[in-house]
Amino acid sequence: MYKLDTTKWTVERIMFLIAGIFIFGSLVLSMIAVHGFFYFAMFVGAMLIIFSLTGFCPMAIMVDKIKSRNM
Secondary structure, eight states: OOOOOOSSOOHHHHHHHHHHHHHHHHHHHHHHSOTTHHHHHHHHHHHHHHHHHHOOOHHHHHHHHHHHHHO
């Protein structure tokens, strides 16, 4: 069984947290306010697929720069 080490915050772990917050938030907003927020959830999902296939993710680059600046 695979279990991620939760003693430290890696870039990948932060990316999963941000993606989860974005998708959950956009789906809640699409149910409450405007249905157009579904497109934001689709965009986040597409970026997760691109990240898994190519290793490129603009949000991961930003998180890495912010994380390295704080250390």
